[in-house]
Amino acid sequence: NMAALEIHVPMARAAVDVEVPTxxxxxxxxxxxxxxxxxxQVALDIHDVLGRLGFELFPKTSGSKGLQLYLPLNTPATHEGASGFALAVAQLLEKHHPDRVLSQMTKALRTGKVFVDWSQNSRHKTTIGAYSLRARPRPTVSTPVTWDEVSAGADGAALSFTAPDVLARLADHGxxxxxxxxxxxxxPDLTGG
Structure with a gap:
């Protein structure tokens, strides 16, 4: 990330323990x-499923074309457990909405669907950091959003933010x-143990 516009971060904090995703x-x-x-639309489905399990999720734009949902742990966990949990949720959504959700990585199957990329929870993967600029001709920012904004986005409202937009949002929303x-x-323990 030296001299880079985009900042990509792992799911673990290096200063704490790279083997424990947060x-x-x-x-x-x-x-x-x-x-x-x-x-x-898929984010709202995931929010509903995980909300029923008592989880709180935090959405943010990718600053590109997608959306990311973060489920904070800050408790003992493994990368394998995090990936397995994300995969199970992705497969559940795909089973109920096969016309619009995909859990498989095969790019040829993605046309017109939303790929729920569970593999980003692997030990050596990273995602764009919150508030990071994206290297685009018109740099946009990976921006945390509210669930009301996600609902509006599901109805077609724009969810694209520039650096000045984000500074104003921080002043307004924190x-x-x-x-x-x-x-x-x-x-939860998905191993049955």
């Missing part, structure tokens, strides 16, 4: 002609992503 990410990637609108650093939530 969050689970659901990286929603639209396959054309799907857009962030469809990502927002840091919508701050709680991801401290909120403690535990993943």
């Amino acid at each position: 969050m689970v990410v659901f990286d929603l990637d639209p396959g054309e002609p799907a857009t962030i609108t469809e990502c927002c 840091d919508l992503f701050a709680a991801t650093q401290t909120l403690e939530q535990e993943l």
